[in-house]
Amino acid sequence: MSLTSRRSSRPTIARGRRRPRITRLVVAGAAAFGLGAGFTAAAPGQGGGGLPFASEQPITAIPASESTDFGILRLDQGPDDAFGTADAMPAGANPDLARSVEVPTSSLSTGRVWVVPADGAICLRVVDGAGGDGWVCASTADAAAGKLIGSLRTAPEQGGPAFVHGLTPDGVTQVTVVGPDGNPVDVPVTDNVYGITVDATPATVAYTPPGGQTVTLDVP
Amino acid sequence: VTRRNGDRIGDDLVTMRHATSGARPSVRDRAAVTLTVVLLAALGSVAVARGPGREASAASTNGCNVSLPANATCTIPGYVALTGSQSWDVAGTHRVCAAARATDGTIYASWECGTGYAEHCYGGTNSLEAVIGSGDPNTYTGVGTATWAASCP
Numbered sequence: 001m002s003l004t005s006r007r008s009s010r011p012t013i014a015r016g017r018r019r020p021r022i023t024r025l026v027v028a029g030a031a032a033f034g035l036g037a038g039f040t041a042a043a044p045g046q047g048g049g050g051l052p053f054a055s056e057q058p059i060t061a062i063p064a065s066e067s068t069d070f071g072i073l074r075l076d077q078g079p080d081d082a083f084g085t086a087d088a089m090p091a092g093a094n095p096d097l098a099r100s101v102e103v104p105t106s107s108l109s110t111g112r113v114w115v116v117p118a119d120g121a122i123c124l125r126v127v128d129g130a131g132g133d134g135w136v137c138a139s140t141a142d143a144a145a146g147k148l149i150g151s152l153r154t155a156p157e158q159g160g161p162a163f164v165h166g167l168t169p170d171g172v173t174q175v176t177v178v179g180p181d182g183n184p185v186d187v188p189v190t191d192n193v194y195g196i197t198v199d200a201t202p203a204t205v206a207y208t209p210p211g212g213q214t215v216t217l218d219v220p
Numbered sequence: 221v222t223r224r225n226g227d228r229i230g231d232d233l234v235t236m237r238h239a240t241s242g243a244r245p246s247v248r249d250r251a252a253v254t255l256t257v258v259l260l261a262a263l264g265s266v267a268v269a270r271g272p273g274r275e276a277s278a279a280s281t282n283g284c285n286v287s288l289p290a291n292a293t294c295t296i297p298g299y300v301a302l303t304g305s306q307s308w309d310v311a312g313t314h315r316v317c318a319a320a321r322a323t324d325g326t327i328y329a330s331w332e333c334g335t336g337y338a339e340h341c342y343g344g345t346n347s348l349e350a351v352i353g354s355g356d357p358n359t360y361t362g363v364g365t366a367t368w369a370a371s372c373p
Contacts, residue, residue: 090339130328131343132342157354
């Protein structure tokens with residue numbers, strides 16, 4: 001008997017019953033798979049819209065858009081730039097690609113700010129007096145607009161001292177920090193980075209990029 | 221040769237089909253098989269969704285998802301070997317702060333504050349409690365995460 005003839009001799013009713021049953025099982029399994037995955041994704045503990053700069057695999061090269069906007073990321077690395085850590089970094093930030101700038105020390109500042117390129121974002125890292133890391137991140141677009149700013153402080157509420165650190169686009173040589181007393185203090189920008197400890201907040205940081213409009217930021 | 225083998229396999233299939241056709245599974249049996257498939261698929265999907273990459277989240281929790289007025293704080297209760305405290309604002313525009321509290325109730329080291337997002341990482345060697353705070357004059361919805369037994373995200 002040939003293969004063709006054997007196939008044609010199979011009872012068609014049996015084929016008709018068998019396939020729908022398998023199909024039903026596959027469909028039911030797929031539906032359950034999707035239901036289970038969806039349930040897991042929405043499980044408690046993942047609420048709040050999700051971590052905005054969730055941990056992911058570190059990037060392996062500085063994105064061109066970031067090195068274009070920030071000259072510090074076009075510089076060769078120095079001995080204090082890359083830092084080892086066992087931590088997974090936010091937004092795929094890679095400490096091996098970091099650059100850093102020395103800033104004045106204070107009771108809140110250990111004297112260095114790291115610029116850490118990430119995946120669609122840029123992060124600033126500072127080290128507190130107890131060896132912990134403070135991180136702030138912004139999307140590449142927000143950072144290019146000069147909005148990446150952070151502060152290490154003794155309390156979240158306004159009024160106390162703060163180590164203000166931030167990143168400016170290329171061409172900015174100084175920022176002006178204004179404290180609650182209204183007195184402006186000019187702070188130099190070194191390789192896109194500034195850092196200063198103010199005695200009291202609220203404070204603002206303002207600067208004018210070359211050919212641009214003045215940017216004024218509230219110190220977070 | 222292949223066809224011959226195929227033929228033999230076909231013969232076996234036909235034989236099996238006939239052998240089982242006399243004892244067709246009952247509706248209850250089919251329902252049991254379907255239910256088993258559904259349960260296995262659901263369990264499998266949960267395993268896939270969690271995956272190795274999500275292991276870290278098993279050691280973290282969103283302990284705060286609250287309306288934060290100016291100067292308010294929210295504590296994620298429980299002292300652990302904290303590695304990270306993350307604070308963010310759903311809108312991404314407000315001044316948010318992240319810190320940790322030592323067992324004596326004082327803030328450990330300092331707060332890190334940012335616009336929309338801030339994170340403070342620790343070595344995981346001290347017993348700390350994550351806390352988030354508002355540095356913004358306006359009320360916003362603040363979310364906080366404590367991470368331990370996993371690297372700081």
